[in-house]
Amino acid sequence: MHAAGPVTLSLVIPVFNEEDSLDGFLVRIGQVFAREAQIGLELVFVNDGSTDATLDRLLRHQMDDPRIRIVDLSRNFGKEAALSAGLQTATGRIVVPIDVDLQDPPEVILQMVARWREGYEMVLGHRISRRNDSWAKQTSANWFYRLHNRIAEQPLPENVGDFRLMDRCVVDALLTLPESRRFMKGLFAWVGFRTTHVDYERPERAAGKSKFNGWRLWNFALEGITSFSTxxxxxxxxxxxxxxxxxxxxxxxxxxxxxxxxxxxxxxxxxxxxxxxxxxxxxxxxxxxxxxxxxxxxxxxxxxxxxxxxxxxxxx
Structure with missing residues (x-):
């Protein structure tokens, strides 16, 4: 069991050309955590080489919200690298990666914190359906999980993305891993620790467009398979x-x-x-x-x- 007292939560938020999504995301975060006096919030935004006004808008928000920290990368390194940068910068006792598109509802984080207080060190956000994804994306995702889990030594939990709560001990373990080609879903599964999950319905994207097209998803799948299986x-x-x-x-x-x-x-x-x-x-x-x-x-x-x-x- 983890202590029931105050705890510092770091949200790690990779952003790439997300100027249209930032305002709604921060409003929603403010609403969710407004009455959570036991949770000290830190917002770690990782600007992954955005070419629009994402950084300028973040700086304006930071002037009004001292909880915001901004990691500005020298160029676009990709979401896996941006996520690694955020984990390295986050200082909270518990850390949650989350996207600004609000497809991972911030309200679920409170359920994750409750499960963490029960003694779990990693709490996964499990999508109970993919109905908002296209047929092609649903089919390819299902086949990827089946293939990966059949040939890899460490299986991946199905319908689970980067959205999860991690105790500080999990984050510290991840930061010791030296590889430069990082498939974070595989690394999350590889480190282990006491794990549970919470179910949630994934809504449609609130604003902006997804940066993952079919080609990038294909290469991402190849990265996952070759990173954790010979x-x-x-x-x-x-x-x-x-x-x-x-x-x-x-x-x-x-x-x-x-x-x-x-x-x-x-x-x-x-x-x-x-x-x-x-x-x-x-x-x-x-x-x-x-x-x-x-x-x-x-x-x-x-x-x-x-x-x-x-x-x-x-x-x-």
């Missing part, structure tokens, strides 16, 4: 062995038929099919190797996950 490499070993056995069987059949019936004219079409099929398999296998080799190459450089241009404290 099973794709093993699959190609088995596939190569299977193709070799089939080829050996076909060769024995041809030899036997030739000895019995004599030599006939080989078929051009079947030859082209065999060559292109095996060539395609080889190229795909090389591509899988390249995915892992590329990640190894990037990790070997030991570049930082992000670079901070400036941290704007309330008195700056």
């Amino acid at each position: 099973e794709p490499l093993r699959i190609w070993t088995y596939l190569g062995a299977a193709v070799s056995l089939v080829s050996f069987g076909i060769a024995m059949f041809i030899v036997t038929r030739t000895l019995i019936y004599g030599v006939d004219l080989p078929g051009y079409a079947s030859l082209m099919v065999a060559v292109t099929f095996l060539g395609g398999l080889q190229l795909i296998g090389i591509g899988v190797l390249g995915e892992y080799l590329g990640r190894t190459y990037i990790e070997a450089k030991h570049r930082p996950v992000f670079l901070v241009r400036r941290i704007y404290e309330p008195k700056d």
